[in-house]
Amino acid sequence: MPKWFTPVAFICGTMLAVSPLVIANADYESTMGLVQKIFYYHMPSAWIFLTASIVCGVASIRYLMTGDPRHDRTALAAGELVVVFGLLTLVTGPLWARKAWGTFWIWDARTTSSLVSWMIACAYLILRRYGGPGSEKLAAALALFGMANVPFIYISVNYWRTIHPATSVVPKLPFTMGFPLWFCVITFALVFIVLLKLRVRVEEQQARLDGLYLSLDER
Amino acid sequence: MMKTLKRWCAVLAVVFVSAVVSVPAQQPSPQSPPTSPASQPSQQNEFIPIDQLPPQEQLAAAPLLIGAYVFVLAVLFLYVLSVARRLTNVQRDLDRLDTTIKQGGRA
Numbered sequence: 001m002p003k004w005f006t007p008v009a010f011i012c013g014t015m016l017a018v019s020p021l022v023i024a025n026a027d028y029e030s031t032m033g034l035v036q037k038i039f040y041y042h043m044p045s046a047w048i049f050l051t052a053s054i055v056c057g058v059a060s061i062r063y064l065m066t067g068d069p070r071h072d073r074t075a076l077a078a079g080e081l082v083v084v085f086g087l088l089t090l091v092t093g094p095l096w097a098r099k100a101w102g103t104f105w106i107w108d109a110r111t112t113s114s115l116v117s118w119m120i121a122c123a124y125l126i127l128r129r130y131g132g133p134g135s136e137k138l139a140a141a142l143a144l145f146g147m148a149n150v151p152f153i154y155i156s157v158n159y160w161r162t163i164h165p166a167t168s169v170v171p172k173l174p175f176t177m178g179f180p181l182w183f184c185v186i187t188f189a190l191v192f193i194v195l196l197k198l199r200v201r202v203e204e205q206q207a208r209l210d211g212l213y214l215s216l217d218e219r
Numbered sequence: 220m221m222k223t224l225k226r227w228c229a230v231l232a233v234v235f236v237s238a239v240v241s242v243p244a245q246q247p248s249p250q251s252p253p254t255s256p257a258s259q260p261s262q263q264n265e266f267i268p269i270d271q272l273p274p275q276e277q278l279a280a281a282p283l284l285i286g287a288y289v290f291v292l293a294v295l296f297l298y299v300l301s302v303a304r305r306l307t308n309v310q311r312d313l314d315r316l317d318t319t320i321k322q323g324g325r326a
Contacts, residue, residue: 020288215320
């Protein structure tokens with residue numbers, strides 16, 4: 001593991017542990033009250049969900065262009081994190097919506113496109129696991145669809161009628177709500193980096209192991 | 220591989236059954252007596268802030284909030300455990316194979 005890994009993992013663990021205290025001190029939103037505080041975990045999860053989709057897509061493009069297995073390993077690790085952070089987004093959102101909107105789920109552009117993106121990531125992982133030899137390139141092409149969906153998810157609230165807040169809300173937040181939000185965004189970003197590195201490490205060691213088995217067979 | 224597939228099928232079956240069981244529980248009972256128009260609440264056609272709703276229409280926020288936070292932390296914790304377990308297994312296999320290759324080289 002690189003030298004930066006242990007300090008970054010320690011910092012991100014501490015920030016994650018402290019984050020509920022930071023959120024508890026944030027101001028209450030006037031109409032939604034306590035339940036609005038789900039926002040501080042929901043939105044960073046959603047941003048990392050989209051970031052992981054982009055990382056997976058870019059690594060897949062590089063793998064398709066160069067054939068370098070390092071990019072393939074990064075894409076696989078990021079694909080798994082798309083599913084994890086997508087799940088967090090798709091569960092915390094409805095819990096907030098149940099109180100704020102009166103329903104767990106509405107089929108608006110953002111929720112539907114987020115669900116589609118998450119299902120593409122699930123399909124990517126299933127293809128990688130059960131697709132057999134040569135499925136890497138097919139899965140890489142699937143990852144491109146997941147990445148292409150990201151801008152659509154982000155701007156959908158500005159172009160379609162929805163009760164999701166528009167993208168202009170975050171820059172207008174007062175400091176007492178903005179600070180906990182950015183604290184959680186940095187925390188989730190560090191969690192993503194640490195988990196991505198760990199997951200890539202698993203794939204690297206697995207590739208080394210496969211190489212050793214092959215060399216044994218050739219003897 | 221089949222074992223993992225069977226495990227995933229079992230998880231999906233549990234999720235599906237729990238979803239099917241919970242849906243009828245949320246629907247209103249068909250035997251409930253019909254209410255007269257006079258006893259029905261007046262049509263709501265304007266925005267009412269959530270804190271001004273009558274108590275019977277208010278939903279407790281704390282269980283939803285705590286549920287969301289516990290879910291996020293639990294999923295992240297379980298994922299870290301899963302990755303750590305996979306890394307430990309691969310590392311152990313690698314060490315064992317390294318030792319086998321070295322011993323084979325000496326022989």
